[in-house]
Amino acid sequence: xxxxxxxxxxxxxxxxxxxxxxxxxxxxxxxxxxxxxxxxxxxxxxxxxxxxxxxxxxxxxxxxxxxxxxxxxxxxxxxxxxxxxxxxxxxxxxxxxxxxxxxxxxxxxxxxxxxxxxxxxxxxxxxxxxxxxxxxxxxxxxxxxxxxxxxxxxxxxxxxxxxxxxxxxxxxxxxxxxxxxxxxxxxxxxxxxxxxxxxxxxxxxxxxxxxxxxxxxxxxxxxxxxxxxxxxxxxxxxxxxxxxxxxxxxxxxxxxxxxxxxxxxxxxxxxxxxxxxxxxxxxxxxxxxxxxxxxxxxxxxxxx
Amino acid sequence: xxxxxxxxxxxxxxxxxxxxxxxxxxxxxxxxxxxxxxxxxxxxxxxxxxxxxxxxxxxxxxxxxxxxxxxxxxxxxxxxxxxxxxxxxxxxxxxxxxxxxxxxxxxxxxxxxxxxxxxxxxxxxxxxxxxxxxxxxxxxxxxxxxxxxxxxxxxxxxxxxxxxxxxxxxxxxxxxxxxxxxxxxxxxxxxxxxxxxxxxxxxxxxxxxxxxxxxxxxxxxxxxxxxxxxxxxxxxxxxxxxxxxxxxxxxxxxxxxxxxxxxxxxxxxxxxxxxxxxxxxxxxxxxxxxxxxxxxxxxxxxxxxxxxxxxxxxxxxxxxxxxxxxxxxxxxxxxxxxxxxxxxxxxxxxxxxxxxxxxxxxxxxxxxxxxxxxxxxxxxxxxxxxxxxxxxxxxxxxxxxxxxxxxxxxxxxxxxxxxxxxxxxxxxxxxxxxxxxxxxxxxxxxxxxxxxxxxxxxxxxxxxxxxxxxxxxxxxxxxxxxxxxxxxxxxxxxxxxxxxxxxxxxxxxxxxxxxxxxxxxxxxxxxxxxxxxxxxxxxxxxxxxxxxxxxxxxxxxxxxxxxxxxxxxxxxxxxxxxxxxxxxxxxxxxxxxxxxxxxxxxxxxxxxxxxx
Numbered sequence: 001x002x003x004x005x006x007x008x009x010x011x012x013x014x015x016x017x018x019x020x021x022x023x024x025x026x027x028x029x030x031x032x033x034x035x036x037x038x039x040x041x042x043x044x045x046x047x048x049x050x051x052x053x054x055x056x057x058x059x060x061x062x063x064x065x066x067x068x069x070x071x072x073x074x075x076x077x078x079x080x081x082x083x084x085x086x087x088x089x090x091x092x093x094x095x096x097x098x099x100x101x102x103x104x105x106x107x108x109x110x111x112x113x114x115x116x117x118x119x120x121x122x123x124x125x126x127x128x129x130x131x132x133x134x135x136x137x138x139x140x141x142x143x144x145x146x147x148x149x150x151x152x153x154x155x156x157x158x159x160x161x162x163x164x165x166x167x168x169x170x171x172x173x174x175x176x177x178x179x180x181x182x183x184x185x186x187x188x189x190x191x192x193x194x195x196x197x198x199x200x201x202x203x204x205x206x207x208x209x210x211x212x213x214x215x216x217x218x219x220x221x222x223x224x225x226x227x228x229x230x231x232x233x234x235x236x237x238x239x240x241x242x243x244x245x246x247x248x249x250x251x252x253x254x255x256x257x258x259x260x261x262x263x264x265x266x267x268x269x270x271x272x273x274x275x276x277x278x279x280x281x282x283x284x285x286x287x288x289x290x291x292x293x294x295x296x297x298x299x300x301x302x303x304x
Numbered sequence: 305x306x307x308x309x310x311x312x313x314x315x316x317x318x319x320x321x322x323x324x325x326x327x328x329x330x331x332x333x334x335x336x337x338x339x340x341x342x343x344x345x346x347x348x349x350x351x352x353x354x355x356x357x358x359x360x361x362x363x364x365x366x367x368x369x370x371x372x373x374x375x376x377x378x379x380x381x382x383x384x385x386x387x388x389x390x391x392x393x394x395x396x397x398x399x400x401x402x403x404x405x406x407x408x409x410x411x412x413x414x415x416x417x418x419x420x421x422x423x424x425x426x427x428x429x430x431x432x433x434x435x436x437x438x439x440x441x442x443x444x445x446x447x448x449x450x451x452x453x454x455x456x457x458x459x460x461x462x463x464x465x466x467x468x469x470x471x472x473x474x475x476x477x478x479x480x481x482x483x484x485x486x487x488x489x490x491x492x493x494x495x496x497x498x499x500x501x502x503x504x505x506x507x508x509x510x511x512x513x514x515x516x517x518x519x520x521x522x523x524x525x526x527x528x529x530x531x532x533x534x535x536x537x538x539x540x541x542x543x544x545x546x547x548x549x550x551x552x553x554x555x556x557x558x559x560x561x562x563x564x565x566x567x568x569x570x571x572x573x574x575x576x577x578x579x580x581x582x583x584x585x586x587x588x589x590x591x592x593x594x595x596x597x598x599x600x601x602x603x604x605x606x607x608x609x610x611x612x613x614x615x616x617x618x619x620x621x622x623x624x625x626x627x628x629x630x631x632x633x634x635x636x637x638x639x640x641x642x643x644x645x646x647x648x649x650x651x652x653x654x655x656x657x658x659x660x661x662x663x664x665x666x667x668x669x670x671x672x673x674x675x676x677x678x679x680x681x682x683x684x685x686x687x688x689x690x691x692x693x694x695x696x697x698x699x700x701x702x703x704x705x706x707x708x709x710x711x712x713x714x715x716x717x718x719x720x721x722x723x724x725x726x727x728x729x730x731x732x733x734x735x736x737x738x739x740x741x742x743x744x745x746x747x748x749x750x751x752x753x754x755x756x757x758x759x760x761x762x763x764x765x766x767x768x769x770x771x772x773x774x775x776x777x778x779x780x781x782x783x784x785x786x787x788x789x790x791x792x793x794x795x796x797x798x799x800x801x802x803x804x805x806x807x808x809x810x811x812x813x814x815x816x817x818x819x820x821x822x823x824x825x826x827x828x829x830x831x832x833x834x835x836x837x838x839x840x841x842x843x844x845x846x847x848x849x850x851x852x853x854x855x856x857x858x859x860x861x862x863x864x865x866x867x868x869x870x871x872x873x874x875x876x877x878x879x880x881x882x883x884x885x886x887x888x889x890x891x892x893x894x895x896x897x898x899x900x901x902x903x904x905x906x907x908x909x910x911x912x913x914x915x916x
Contacts, residue, residue: 061828063843065644067722073815077807084803095803097785097793102674103665103800110664113714117655120718120849121644124830128849131718135711136857142710143703146677150699153681160793207829211815280861287700288903295910298692 002244006094009243009250010084013093016254017083017229021221022046024228024265031269046221050214058210064122071118072212075111076219082107083222086161086229089253092243096162101149104161104230105142108223112138115216119204130203137196137282141189144286148189151182151293152234161233169237178300181293183235185286190227191271192282197223225261228268232260307354309346310371310403313339313379314356317399321416324392329739332392339399340383344764346376351767355405355462368460370405373767374531377608378402378523380764381615382516384750388743389511389619394420398512398520407450407459410524411443414488418442421501421517424509431504438487438497445484449477449528461532468534478541481528482548489521490575491582492552498578499559499571503635507626510567514574515619519611522581530588530604530772539593539687542586543694549582550701557705558862560661560712562855566635569716570622573661574614576709577669580676581610583702587679587695592773596686601769602788603679605777608765609672609758613660616754617668620747621657624650627740628720632733637716637851642725642842646733649741651721653748660751662713663706666801668751671758671786673706674795678788693910708858715854724842726850731842756798759786 026043033040042048060069085099116131153159155178156167168179198220205216233240239256241249316339324332353372360367371379379402386395397417404410418439422432450459453469469477482491490498502514529541556575563569584607591600627650628643629635644651660669680702684695725731735741754761762781769776779790787794827835828843836843 058823059829060823060825062825063724063828064825065722067644070812073811074808077804077811080807080811081800081803084807095799098796098799098803100674100793100795102677103670103795106663106665106670107800107804109662109710110659113662113664113710116714117718117722120714120854121722122828123724123843123848124828125847125849126831128723128854131714132849132854133857135714135854136861139704139707139711139858140861142707143700146703146706147696147700150677150681150684150696154685157685158792159678159681163793206831210823215811215815278861283861284903288906291696291700291903291906291910294692294696295906298689298696298910 003094006092006096006243009090009092010094012250013088013090014080014084016088017222017225018080018218020261021218021225022050024225024261025221027262028224028265028269031266035269046217050218053209053214053217054211056210058208058212061122061207064207068118068121068207069212071114071121072208072215072219075114075118076215076222078107078111078114079219079222079226082111083226086226087165087233087240088229089257090241090243090245090250091162091165097160099161101152101159101161101164102146105145105149108226109138109142111219111223115201115204119207122207124207126203126206130200130206134197134200134204137192137200140280140283141192141286144185144283144290145189147287147290148182148185148293151178151290151297154294154297155179155182161230165233165237165240168234169240176300178293178297181289181296183231185289185293186231186234188282188286188289190231191268192286194224194227194268195271196282228261228264229257231264232257235264236260307352309342310354310356310369313342313346313371313399314369314403316342317396317403320386320392320396321400321420322396324396327392329390332390332395333387333739333743335392336383336387336395340380340387343376343380343383346371347373347380347764347767351376351771353771365406365408365459367404367409368406368462369400369403369409370461371403373769373771374527375402375523377765377768378519378611381519381612385516385519385615385619386512388623388747389509389515390740391420391424391509391512394424394509394512395516396420398516401520402523405461407447410450411447414443414446414524415439417517417520421505421513424505424513425501426504426506431501434497435501438494442484442488445480445487446524446528449480449484450532452477452480453532461527464532465534468532468536474533474537478529478533478537478544481525482544485521485525485528486548486582488524489518489578489581490552491548491578492555495552495555495575495578498575499563499568502571502574502622503565503567507630510626511619511622514571514622515615518574518578518581518618519615522578522585522607522611525582526585526604526607526772530585530592535592537589537593539590539691542589542591542593543691545582545586545589546694546698549579549584549586550698550705551579552576552582553579553705554701554708555579557708557712561708561715562859564637564851566625566628566637566640566716566720567622569712570618570625573621573709573712574618576661576705577610577614577618579705580673580702581607581614583698584610584676584679586698587676587683588773590683590687590691590695591679594686597773597775599679599682599686601773601775601777602675602682602780604769604773605762605765605781606672606675606679608768609668609675609761612754612761613668613672616747617657617660617751620653620744620751621661623740623744623747624654624657627736627744628654628733631736633729634727637719639727640720640725640730641723641727641848642730643721643733645725646731647721647735649735650744651717653744654717654721656748656751658713658717660755661716662710664710666755666797666804668755668758671755671795671797673702675758675786676702678794682788696910697907711855711858715851719849719851719854724845724848726842726845726848756801757783758795758797759783762786
């Protein structure tokens with residue numbers, strides 16, 4: 001019985017992520033536009049774009065192969081599996097045992113690598129540049145991400161997101177400096193990913209149209225929501241419902257999740273300084289924060 | 305039962321060594337298959353260690369051959385790689401190296417391996433001399449390392465194990481073993497030969513140099529440093545291995561993402577994984593010195609997974625690169641491109657091997673690196689303050705090497721096999737003939753299967769772990785889940801693979817709903833550029849990204865981060881050109897300079913605070 005409920009919650013989580021990803025993107029674009037003194041597009045504009053694109057015929061270059069045609073589906077699937085593992089409104093979902101942070105990062109890397117391969121396959125200048133830039137940015141953020149996870153795992157005793165969230169919520173770790181530094185490193189990585197990746201992704205998407213393009217845009221929106229959810233779980237580990245609880249508690253969890261993601265969306269939009277992200281600087285800042293986290297952790301001898 | 309398997313395995317190895325040159329390719333592949341089956345049988349049917357003495361060798365001594373769980377596991381990997389790569393003589397010599405259980409026969413078989421590898425080189429002269437000479441130096445170092453404990457009185461492994469060296473003798477033996485085995489396996493600073501030999505070897509025989517030599521070298525290192533040296537050795541040996549391994553991994557990754565020769569890239573990938581294996585061995589030594597044999601078994605299990613990655617996926621990558629060289633007539637990245645059209649099956653195999661090099665789930669490489677990462681966390685948690693600083697820096701190096709390896713994998717698979725052909729010859733590339741293609745496809749299938757079920761490999765490595773450390777991973781590595789601690793959540797690679805397949809199928813299905821939308825074909829849009837003229841049948845070469853261009857953003861970032869002058873800064877009219885360019889690069893981004901200083905200060909702080 002509890003397995004069935006866990007599966008139901010998992011399914012609800014999936015539908016929530018799929019439905020809310022374009023909305024969250026619309027909200028953050030709207031806030032950015034208002035900050036730049038523009039009216040901005042309606043919040044539902046990304047959804048409208050997806051529906052419009054889904055109705056259009058796709059145009060493929062005659063020279064394109066099956067790799068090029070299947071890549072958006074595969075990249076979207078990898079992002080989807082990653083999104084499946086990051087809890088939103090409830091913990092203890094069916095896939096909670098799989099929700100290790102390292103495979104989640106690996107699945108996002110898989111999506112990126114597949115899109116870079118497809119961009120090279122298109123044989124165009126912009127595609128190749130986008131692919132190369134996306135992979136360079138990946139080197140700037142991936143090591144820092146692993147190092148931040150390393151510090152978090154030393155603090156919480158696990159790399160599983162569900163278990164990590166449980167330890168952080170229990171307050172055994174508290175608001176200690178190493179934790180804050182590791183989370184700051186994660187924030188820098190998230191900002192770099194969400195701010196700089198769209199430029200590279202635009203290059204990689206530039207030979208796509210119709211439904212494949214819709215999948216790419218939806219996948220990018222899903223990645224933004226995934227990062228916000230990940231940060232929300234670690235920075236503000238409160239308010240999650242238990243998967244075995246009542247539907248009312250799920251509703252409370254849903255409201256808490258909305259508040260967390262909303263706050264993070266606003267904070268992200270306000271982060272104006274990160275407009276031009278240079279991979280070398282991201283790398284140095286994020287690595288610096290993650291190393292400082294480890295250093296203070298060892299100095300305080302507080303490993304779990 | 306298992307006592308009978310040693311003579312049979314030795315006979316297979318000797319037959320390959322002696323007759324391999326004359327055997328037809330299928331017969332030697334079948335013989336390697338028999339060897340793999342015998343090794344698997346040994347691992348499954350209870351691994352009673354056995355030894356035989358042969359009345360050969362120097363006066364007053366025997367040649368001792370022995371088989372235990374550890375050598376059985378390595379023989380399995382070796383024969384699987386050898387069944388695909390066509391170098392039976394080298395395979396036989398390496399198998400005898402693994403079976404050898406005394407100083408004399410170990411050195412003899414190692415020299416035979418060096419000569420067998422030198423024969424595979426296409427170019428004669430200096431490279432052959434270098435290979436044989438390197439083998440002699442490695443053999444001498446290992447011989448000295450083995451002779452130190454017993455002063456040569458009992459040169460068999462059993463005798464050395466009974467009287468392990470102590471104090472400075474043990475330290476000298478450790479460094480000699482590191483020199484010999486590290487040199488043979490391509491660890492820094494002796495890492496340069498492996499990619500070069502890989503590039504210089506014949507197309508059919510080079511795969512074993514990248515795929516089988518490094519695991520056998522890692523076997524020698526583990527045998528000497530973990531097994532024969534005994535458990536009562538200091539933990540700083542592990543620290544040395546961590547430093548050497550992390551450096552090797554970084555150097556291998558840096559070469560893999562910048563090299564222009566596809567076979568050199570395959571060799572550099574082997575260097576990268578060899579460095580990670582050394583990190584795993586180092587972690588096991590640190591954990592064992594702290595009396596944490598469960599953690600040591602986990603770290604050594606990571607090293608075994610990485611050795612399997614080298615033997616299976618590394619051989620696959622090297623074989624596929626050899627197939628591309630034969631099929632397209634060149635091994636330069638900037639003359640390849642679009643091989644997918646002519647060689648679809650080889651391309652599929654390359655994508656599988658690239659997934660392992662890029663460490664994306666659910667590949668074999670990901671399972672191995674995930675296990676290594678958990679071992680790093682475990683040692684950092686358990687070790688004293690000094691170890692924590694060392695392990696943190698090693699984690700950083702491993703993470704950077706792995707991330708750069710992902711760029712190398714995308715660059716190799718993308719530039720050589722996808723996109724438009726860069727030369728007419730590449731456009732006319734052809735698949736390899738059937739036996740070679742079957743080897744590629746079966747290795748790719750094996751890589752995929754083991755990536756989804758890494759627990760099976762760890763179960764096969766159980767006898768080896770029990771033999772070396774007295775404990776295994778049976779409580780942590782099951783069929784479906786590999787976990788760092790019993791009853792803890794871990795990596796469920798098979799479940800991830802199933803989810804990924806389901807999600808892909810669902811997405812493709814949803815994509816095809818309302819098929820009336822359909823699609824149409826035309827020329828590539830290319831940002832509105834005019835279609836290429838008819839005399840450019842493969843499009844304009846200048847508008848397609850090349851190998852140098854793809855590596856450029858990362859290379860530029862690395863140059864900037866290390867204050868190397870950017871390549872476009874040229875001031876030929878200044879004598880102090882170098883200095884001014886250096887100052888230019890250092891001063892222009894002052895933020896970056898400050899950040900790097902802070903980074904250095906943090907590393908210093910990390911070292912000072914925890915050591916104090």
